[in-house]
Amino acid sequence: MRLPEPAPDLRQILERLDPERIQVVFQNTTPLPKGRYLHWDEMRYRDPPPGLSRDEWWATVTISRAALMQNLPLLDKQGLPFRFATPSPVLIDLHHIDRDAAGQIRSTAGEPLREDPNRYLMSSLIEEAITSSQLEGASTTRQIAAAMLRTGRKPADHSERMIFNNYRAMEHLRTLKHEALTPEHILELHRILTTDTLENPEEAGRLRQSDDVHVVDQRDDAIVHVPPDHQELPERLERLCAFANADETSLPFVHPVLRAILLHFMIGYDHPFVDGNGRTARALFYWSMARSGYWLMEYTSISHILRRAPSRYMRAYLHTETDGNDTTYFLLHQLTTIRRAIVALHEYLGRKTQEQKETERMLAASPALRTRFNHRQVALLTHALRNTGEGYRVDAHQRSHNVVYQTARSDLLTLHELGLLEKAKQGNAYVFFAPPDLKDRLAAMAK
Structure with a gap:
């Protein structure tokens, strides 16, 4: 680069x-x-x-x-403060994010979703786990990785382990969104993210012990950033946690969305670990957004957007370093990323809502079937109509909808009894498959 x-x-x-x-x-x-x-x-x-x-x-x-600049309590390698400004493009982006990301999850028509939103959250967590890992080298396909996470299958290789760990880390952070951030939390997060993925297993959950870690452009191996001295990392991590936990009474006032982005920025700048810094940074961004009440962000994937143009992501860091520690460049890049992730969520909801309506219209055509299926079964049938031959396990259906095992089992067995799913044993568990002629079977039942 x-x-x-x-x-x-x-x-x-x-x-x-x-x-x-x-x-x-x-x-x-x-x-x-x-x-x-x-x-x-x-x-x-x-x-x-x-x-x-x-x-x-x-x-x-x-x-x-x-005249717009404010100094942050975050320092560069020379001990000079990072700075930020809030020109009109920043304020406009914050206005849209405040409006769109802190309320209920809604459909494209603006109505709150009536279905259990857990299945949307499941899809989002899977997407973020996959693309965040792919940004750092994971090379499996989305379909294979998603099937692994939904079924609970153990990772088969290094790439799958990265994605599995990322998914576990995102789930772990949801339990911490009401807690103050500590260095121990960050170390534990890194341990979850990197377990069984590092050359030296002892590096998982441990600050780097040397200064031979550099940020390199993977396309040409050029060194683009040299992080601070490793001996400074404990103090820098303490400073970062104090910044992450500050509220609106702290000076300077930093908007919560900007604070989350700056937390992301500093992990990337400090590079406190031998590997997994990007995944840690993006995961902590989600923690900070959730802690500040931006619940909709749980349903989005910023890594999905970043993966489309990774060079712009890196350049946003470099623009800050080459213009007097002005983090406004990185803030604007990430604000745009957040807004695009929200748009992508609404497009996804629009597609799912339309698919749901089409399936519901087909099912409603038959008085005998009108009340036969619950919303979880409708969601599964909708997915099965678009993914012929897909396999469904009870535990995966349970996780997707956040219900007890018995409820998930009943959902699938009922569809099997109606001839809408076929059943086969794989190992110690049954897997239910959508038959190739599922649409014809539904149509026949609807007559």
Whole structure:
């Protein structure tokens, strides 16, 4: 990866300007050149306003941003504070996230979901577990990984173990959302994420013991970031936890969504572990969002969005490091990611709602079947119509809908008795399969 060109030094630019020129240059200033929060590496390829050089243009932008900047209680490797600003694009994104992510989970029509939302949460946890692991090298397919998690099958290889661990970690964090974060919690989270995936098993749940860990671009092996000294990590982790646990009375005030993103940022910057830092960072983001009341985020997958453009994810870090610790670049990247994840959730809900309606219309066509199926069975039949030959186990159905084993077993046996599922034994458990002609069988029953 080509590293971003560092921003020009403001002091050197000003030293080259005489008083009259300074007056001309600073007649108009804006923190948003071309309407965006651009880094110098992007601005240097664009045409400046008439009468200004690119360096002078950058100076006007830097001066106008300085008035918006606030120092954070988070430090870089030199002990200098990271900073952030809240220009209008940040405020607009926060407005949308406040509106869309802190209420009930809703359909695209705006109505609260009437079905048990646990099956949507299950799908989301699976998606985040898979894509977060794929961002760090896991190489199994989504279908195989999802089947492993739904059925409870043991991981068969390193990639599946990464995904299985990520899923367990996301479930574990749900139990901690009302607790203050401690270094011990972060170490335990890392242990869950990396068990049986590291060359040295003793590194799971332990801060790195050396400085030979670097962030490398996997495409060309270029070193893009050198983390802080490993001896500083215990103190830095304590500082990070204090920041994560702060409330609205702390100064400076940091919006809860920005606080969650900055927690994510600092784990990536500090790189406190030999491996699994990205998964740890994204998992802690979810913990922070849940702790602040953004319940809808439990149903989204930010890693699904990040995986589409991993280089932009990395560049958001690099823009911060090459412009005076300005984390606004990373904040804007992640705010956009969150909003896209919410849109993806609503698109998913729209598809599922439509599929549900189509199945319900087919089932409702027959008075004899109208009340035969509960919403869990309708969901399974809907999925089976789109996935011919799919296998369903009682324990997987139980986890998907958060019901007791006996209820899940009754759901599947009833469908089997009606001829809508076929049954076969695999090992010590029965697996139920959707027959290839399921739609025809339903249609025949509906007459």
